[in-house]
């Protein structure tokens with residue numbers, strides 16, 4: 001495909017490190033007579049190990065784009081390239097396998113299975129990866145410990161706070177050791193303290209080498225990333241590096257200091 | 265995903281809706297129990313009748329009025345009225361076949377017995393003095409009726425074990441009198457208990473001279489004529505001679521069967537009946553299957569979001585499909601197992617009134633059929649679940 005100006009100007013990484021690429025992606029919904037153009041030609045490259053924020057007003061197409069690059073949805077036009085492989089024409093079962101191995105999702109509304117324990121929720125991707133029972137529970141336990149929920153293994157989602165549920169969801173996203181974690185407004189349903197905590201975990205994952213794409217319309221949350229892509233009406237309008245990147249770890253200390261009490 | 269894992273997921277999902285799962289299973293339980301029970305009755309009756317025909321003694325030939333040999337529509341009992349045999353026909357046969365073969369006309373009918381203030385309903389099997397050749401009755405006391413008593417329509421009676429125990433408890437009945445349909449009869453003998461037979465519960469039966477029974481029942485007809493051949497080699501020849509004797513009087517309107525043929529006919533009729541019963545019960549199993557499909561469809565739409573989540577984390581079409589099919593099959597197999605147990609217990613209980621026999625093939629059939637019902641009615645909802653678009657499923661409220 002002829003792409004003279006494929007790489008957006010703010011993109012700092014070189015060709016070899018591009019882990020995920022959207023080329024000319026459009027998404028069109030037909031609602032009866034009306035056509036809704038959620039995406040109108042998006043080109044985006046995500047570099048390996050990068051933490052990227054996708055910002056934009058409500059209805060601008062952020063979630064739609066995230067679902068497409070996370071292989072949950074197919075573009076109407078254009079293509080998605082994962083690790084140099086075209087995936088938009090793959091069969092559903094092959095897509096499922098790529099989703100399973102390569103992507104971890106974190107949703108605004110957590111999307112945990114309500115009747116299953118935290119541990120079983122985290123085990124779920126491993127079930128479909130064909131990991132054996134003992135290995136599965138060991139890895140799920142480790143993932144939950146990584147998000148600080150080692151003592152909540154047997155809790156059902158409705159026995160956990162919102163922040164804890166989101167951390168279970170993050171544990172589920174990282175348990176398969178994916179290359180990329182896609183988080184759609186992960187702090188949207190949380191208070192600021194839980195939000196900071198969740199951002200801290202995502203940043204930590206990023207420092208460990210996992211690529212993170214974060215959808216948000218909160219400026220502060222967005223500035224935890226190293227790069228901010230703004231989208232408006234289904235088109236990318238700006239793509240810039242973050243000048244002063246926020247560190248959730250430091251923010252957390254500030255919150256604790258303000259509350260005037262040591263670590264709980 | 266492994267099979268054991270699918271089963272675990274299915275059981276967990278079914279456990280989460282215990283009442284609903286139980287009610288859905290109930291449809292299958294009733295269906296399977298009905299199949300087991302009805303087939304058990306069919307088989308039980310078949311076995312009993314087979315046993316009693318075989319137990320009648322050997323070298324027997326039965327002659328019935330009406331043409332049963334031409335198959336359906338040939339003028340069987342349900343067809344046009346058939347001229348019945350009389351005692352004279354039996355006597356004619358006896359004369360023409362020779363005395364080495366014994367010809368026994370048989371009349372059966374319901375009677376009411378009374379001794380003092382005790383009454384009971386029973387059936388009579390009445391014949392001539394050769395009755396002992398075809399009824400496998402074994403005396404405990406007294407004697408059989410004699411030829412003179414047959415010609416005189418003497419009011420004498422031989423009673424079965426149950427009749428004796430009910431009407432003459434702890435007492436020797438021989439020589440006692442009883443009222444039979446209001447007539448005074450003298451008990452001349454009683455026979456040993458022997459269970460069921462072709463003519464019903466033989467212990468609950470009484471025997472008397474055919475002439476006396478005809479008078480009591482107000483008929484001159486004879487139900488069937490039984491002939492005992494002197495030896496097995498004679499049976500075939502006798503059958504054609506019987507046809508020759510009766511043809512001038514009855515034309516085509518009679519049937520001659522050897523004991524083996526009779527057995528074959530009964531087995532065929534009862535086998536068909538058993539299959540019909542199983543089929544009828546199978547319909548209720550089908551209804552149970554539709555119940556499963558219904559609840560699975562509800563379950564799929566309720567769990568749309570769950571399906572979306574599973575797909576988002578990497579479940580393939582096959583994983584979702586097998587999850588729901590296994591759930592449906594678990595329901596139907598569990599229902600089938602309970603139904604089989606219930607049907608077997610029911611068959612035991614019914615045994616007091618009807619012979620029943622729970623056979624392995626009926627159990628296997630019911631079990632296999634209920635599993636098939638689960639697969640058949642589970643596939644469509646499972647397919648619907650597996651075909652859901654992950655994003656739409658996640659968005660579902």
Ligand SMILES: Nc1ncnc2c1ncn2[C@@H]1O[C@H](COP(=O)(O)OP(=O)(O)OP(=O)(O)O)[C@@H](O)[C@H]1O
Pocket residue numbers: 029030031036037038056057058059060061062063064065217
């Ligand atoms: N399934 C759908 N059917 C029809 N239109 C849809 C569908 N999904 C999204 N849209 C439309 O596509 C557009 C983009 O939706 P999207 O969910 O991507 O927005 P968003 O940027 O995530 O917004 P928010 O910040 O509110 O989550 C919206 O106008 C929405 O109405």
Ligand SMILES: [Mg+2]
Pocket residue numbers: 062063064184
């Ligand atoms: Mg959104």
